[in-house]
Structures are given as C-alpha cells and as structure tokens.
Amino acid sequence: MGKLALILGFILSVFPADTxxxxxxxxxxxxxxxxxxxxxxxxxxxxxKEGQKDIEIAWSELSSAEEEIIIRAIDENWETLNRKMDDxxxxxxxxxxxIK
Numbered sequence: 001m002g003k004l005a006l007i008l009g010f011i012l013s014v015f016p017a018d019t020x021x022x023x024x025x026x027x028x029x030x031x032x033x034x035x036x037x038x039x040x041x042x043x044x045x046x047x048x049k050e051g052q053k054d055i056e057i058a059w060s061e062l063s064s065a066e067e068e069i070i071i072r073a074i075d076e077n078w079e080t081l082n083r084k085m086d087d088x089x090x091x092x093x094x095x096x097x098x099i100k
Contacts, residue, residue, distance in 0.1 A: 002088030004081055005097040006031065007073050008066065010042070012081070019089040024048045025058060026081065028070060043067070045074060053078050073099045 004026065005012040011029045018025065028043035043060035047053070055074055060067055074081065077099060087094045 002085070002094060003096045004084045004088075004094070005073070005077065005099050007070060007099040010066075010070065011096075012070070012074070014085050014088050016088060016091075024082070024085060026074065028060075028062065043070070045070070047074060047078065047081065 002014045002016065003011050004014060009031045011031050012026045013029050014026060023046050025044055025046045027041050028045065029040045030042055043062050044058040045060075046056040046058055049056075053075075055071055055078075057067060057071070062070065077097065080097060084094050084097070
C-alpha cells in the first residue's frame, strides 16, 4: 500500500495494482486499524477522468462532514497526490504528506 497522506484519523492511500484501473482513485483507510485493507477502507474517491481533475466519491462510509474535508484536501493537493501516485506505481518510496 502506498500511503500518500494523513488527514483527520484517515490515511489516503493507493495500491500498486491500482495502476491498471481506468481512473485514478484514492482509498481512504481508517488510521490505526490492524484489519485487512478491504475491512479498513471507508471510502473510494475517483480523482480524475481522462487525465483531468474530476473528484467524485465512488462509495463512502464517511460522514458528510468528513467527506467534505477529505474532498477539499484532495482538491487542494491534487497535483502533489498525483506525483506521489506516480512514484508508488514506479516502485519508489514516498514520504507521507500530513494535511491539516
């Protein structure tokens, strides 16, 4: 798992296998849980469509307030998150960005 950023009590992450998906997306994972990826993931958010910024919730178990904060953070850090995703897909190690 490529951990891209920390926000609230959540980790924004991407998985190397996601490189084969049609649209880029971010998994929102509950921080500190020891369960499997699937059990920890609380949202999947599309971040682009045909190479252009297009942020859309695919599915979510988050509250509307949490969704709003996370969507805003993704929007404001979109370019950085995309660069970090490129690095994960290329097998590079990355530093987790803390978003306030």
